[in-house]
Amino acid sequence: MDYQYNQEIKNKSREKLIKHAIKSLTTKRKQSFLLTKEHFSKITDHFNSLLFSTKEWNELDFEFRNQYNWLFWGGKESWSKFYDSNCKPKSVNDLKVLYLSGPEPYNDIDVLCSNGIRLENIWAIESDKATYEKAVKSLVNAGIQIKIHRGNLSEFFELTNHEFDIIYFDACSPILSPQQSPLETLKQIFLNKRLSGLSALITNFAEPGDNYNWGEILAAWFGTRDSLDNPASDDEFGGIAEKTEFYKEYCQLINSHLPEYYDKFITSFIPTLGSEIIPMWQLTSLGSVQSNHLLNEQLLSKELKSIRSYECQADTTNDFIRNVQHFLLAIDAYPLLNWARIIRETFPKNHPLNIFLNSNRRKITIEDALYIGSLLKRFEEAQTGFKTFIYNVCGDKLKETMMALDFFDRHMRITCDTPMKNLLVELLIGLYGYPYIAHAGKNLSLKYKAKETSMYSNVFIFDQCRYLYDFMPTLDLWESFFQNLANQTIIRGCIDGIRRNHFQLNTSLFKWGFIEGVYGNEFGQAMLSDRVNLNDDI
Template sequence: MQSYMQGIKNYAREKLIEHAISSLTSQRQESYLVSKDHFTKITDRFNSMLFRFVGGKNIEFTNQYNWQFFGGKNSWFEFYESICRPKTASELKVLYLSGPEPYNDIDILCNKGIRLENIWAIESDKKIYEQAVKSLTDAKIQIKIHRGSLTEFFELTNHEFDIIYFDACSPILSPQQSPLETLKQIFLNRRLTGLSVLITNFAEPKENYHWGDILAPWFAPKEFGELPEIDDDFGRSALEKCASFSAYSNFINQHLDDYYSSFLTHFIPAMASEIIPMWQLSALGSVQSNHLLNEQALQKELKTIKNQQLKADSFKELLNEIPHYALAVDIYPLLNWARLIRENLSADHPLIKFIESNRRKMTIEDSLYICSLLKRFEEADTGFKTFIHNICGEKLKTTLSKLDFFDRHMPLTCDIPMKNLLVELLIGLYGHPYVAHAGKNLSLKYKAKETWMYSDVFVFDQCRYLYDFLPTLDLWESFFENFANQTIIRGCIDEIRRNHLYLNSSLFKWGFVECVDEEFSCADLPERINLNDFEK
C-alpha cells in the first residue's frame, strides 16, 4: 500500500494546520471580524458627520447623544473583551479524520503546540479504524479515536471544537459519502467555537454528475464580485443566465475548474452565515407563531409563492404578475439558488435532498424563501409581486414598518441603512451564524496521485459581540430609541461587511458607513495557490 504520507499532501496539510493555529493564537485579534480600532475610527467618522449635519443649533441633542454614546461604547468594549479573549495553542481543541496513519496529523498538531488531550480522530471504516488503533498503540500515543460516522458524531454529541479538519477526499457531492450533510451538522449543531477554523479538503469533480447543472443554480443569480473571472466571457446578466440555464450550464462545464474552485470557497461561508441560520430561525415554532403565519397558513402561502402560474396578455400585465424574485434575481440569490435547483435537477439529486432537509416541518428550501423575502421587506410596496406581506405576521409587519435607523433620511453614510439590516440582525440573534473572514482565507490546490484536491481554511467568527448586544425583537423599539445603540450596531456591521464582502456580498448589504477607500478598505480574498507549481 502506498504510504498516505505523500510529500505534497503532507506539505499541504502542514500549511493548512499552521495557518489554522496561528489564526486562532498569535493572529487571533486580527481574526475577529470587528476590532476596537476600526470600531473607534468608523464611529468617530459617523459622529463627526452627524454633528456636522445637526450643526451648532441643537446643543441639547449633541450633549445627550455624546453622553449616551461614550457610556454605551465603554460598556460595549467591556462586553466585546469578555467574548474576544486570547488563546494559546495548548487550549485549542481539534478534530480530524483519522485514516490508517493518524500519527501524521498528530505529529504536526503537537509540534504546533496542541495537546494530545485536546485531539479527537474519527474513522468510520472498520478495517481502517483497526489499522489506526494499531498504529497509535505501537507508537504509544493515546488520543480520543472514535469509530463511527462524522455526521452522526456532529449530530448527536455535544463537543465543540476550535479546529475541525474535514478531509473528505471526495468531491463536495458524492454518492458514496455525504459531505453536505456533514457540513450541515457542523453549523446546525454549532460544533465550532465562537472564533474557530474549518479546514476542508475536497477532490475534483467526478463524471458521475453533470456539474454544470449543479453549479449553474449557484452562480446564475450572483453578483459579479462572487463570480470567477471567466464568467465575463459568457457575457450575460444574472436574469439572462437564469433564462438560458442550459447554455450557462454547458459553459460552466467547459470551465469547470474555475467554477468548482470558486464554489467551494464561496458556498461554505454562505452556508455558515446565511443558509443554516435562516433555517434555524424559520424552524423555531415560536418565531413562526409570533412573527410569521401559523404553520398551515405559512405552508399554503409558500406553495403558492413557489408555484406561480403567469397569466398575462400584455407586457404590463406580465410585470404585474411575474414574481419580483424572478425579475431581480441577483437581490434574491439564495431563493433563486433553491428555485433553480428545484426546476433543473431530478427529485433524487443530492442537492434536492439537501434543500429538502426538514426540521420541525421547515425545509431549508422554505426557509430560504421566507428569509430572502423578509430581507427585501421594503420592496413590498413597490407595486411588484413580492409576496412579502403574505408570509409576515401582523406583529412583524408593524415592528419592521415602525423601526428604522435614525439617520435613514440624513445624507451621512455611504450606504442608506435599509431594513434588511434589521432582518439580518434577527437571523443572527436566533440563527447563530458563523461568518468567515475573507482576508484570513487560505485556498490551496494540489495533485495527489492522479486526483486534484482543493483545500480551504475558513476562519469563522460568530460575532456574538454584535448579535447578543441586542435584546429580543419585542424590545427593539425601546432599544433603538437610544441612538447610541444604533451607532454601535452600525460600527459592527460596517467592519463585518468589509471583512466578509468578497465571500458573500449579500450579508449586511447596504451596511457601509463609509465608502471603500484607502483608510476604510475591505479584506481581499486571496487566490487559490497551486502547490504543484512550486514543484516545477
C-alpha cells in the same frame, strides 16, 4: 479511491493548513475577529463626524445633541467591555481539534503536536471498521493515546455536545458525493454549533467527478448571484438576464472553465452555508418564532406552497411586470431563494442538492427557510406594487415592528450605503440563528495533485460575532432599544466591520451596511487571496 496518506505533497498541504489555522486562532487571533475595537472606534468616529457636519443635526436641540454624545461614549465604553468578554485570547494549549483519522492517524497528530496542540485535546473519527482497527493498532504501537471514535462524522456532530476550535474535514471526495455526503457533514457542523466562537474549519475536497453535470450544478449557484461573487470568466457571458435566457450555454461555459468555477464555489458556498443558509433554517424552524413573528405552521406551509406554485397571468407587458413574481424580475436580489428554486425545478429529487434542501426540521425544510429568509430580507419591496409575497410569510407583529423601525440617518444620506431594512432582518436571523461568518482575509486556499486527482483545500476562519448579535435585545424590545440613537451607531459600526472583512466571500450579507466605501480611503476591505497550487513548487 486509494489515496497515499504519506505523500510529500499531501504532508506539505497538511502542514500549511494546520499551521495557518493555529496561528489564526492564537498569535494572530486579535486580527482574526471580523471586527476589531480599533476599526470600531475609527468607523464610528467617522460616522459621527459625518453626522455632526450636517445641517439637519445642527438644527436639532442642543440638549438632544449633547445627550447623544453622552449616550454614545457611555455606550461605546460598555460595548467595549462586552466585546472583550466575547473575544478572549487563547493559547495553543487551549485549542481542541477534531479530524478524520484514516488508516495512519499519526500523520496529522505529528503536525498538530509539533505545533503545540495537546494530545488530550485531539479527537479522531473513522467510520470504516477495517480502517479504524488499523488506525487503533498504529496508535497502540506508537504508544499514543488520543480520543479516536469509530462512527459516522455527521452523527457525531448531531448527537454529541463537543465543541472544537479546529475541525479538519478531509473528505477526499468532491463536495457533492452520493457515497460520503459531505453536505450533510457540513450541515451538522453549523447546525449543531460544533465550532467555537472563533474557529477554523479546514476542508479538503477532490476535483469534480464525472457522475454529475457540474455545469448545471454551478450555474444554479452563480447564475443567481451578484457578478462580484462570480469567477472572472463569468464576465464573458453577460449579466443575469443572459444567463437566464441562455441557461444551457451558460452551463457549457462553466464546464469549459470548471476548475475556476469549482474553486470559487467551494470558497463561497461554505461561508454562505454558515452565515446565511443554516441560520435562516435555525430561525424559521423555531416554533415560537413562527407563532410570534411569522405565521402558524399550517398557514406558513400553505403560503409557501402557494408561492411555489404561483403562475403569472398577464395580457400585456405592464400586467406581466406587476403580476410576475418579483424574485423572477430581480433574480440576484434573491440569490438563495432562486438557487433553491432552480434546483427544485431542474434537478431530480434524489440529487444531493435536492436531498440537502429537503432536510426537514420541525416541518420546515432548508428550501422553505431560504424562501422565508430571502423574502423577509427584501421587506423594502413589500409596498412597491410588485408581486413580492413578503407579507404572505410575515406575521403582524414582525410587520408592525419592521414598518416602525428605520436607522435614524437613513434619509440624511451621510454614509456610503443607505441603511435598509434588510439589516434589521439579518440582525434577527443572527440573534436566533447563530451564524458563523468567515473572514475573507484569513482564508487560505491550496490546490495539489494526489496521484491523478486534484485536491482543493481551504482554511475558513469563522467568527460568530456575538459582540453584535447579543448586544441586541429580542424583537419586542427593539423599538425602545432603537430610540437610543447611540445604540444604532454602535450597531452600524459593528455591521460595517463585519461586512468589510467578509465582503469578498459573499456580497449579500449585510448588504447596504457600509458606513464608508472600500476604495480610496483608510478603511479598505479584507482581500481574498488566490488559490496556491503546491505542485508549482515541485
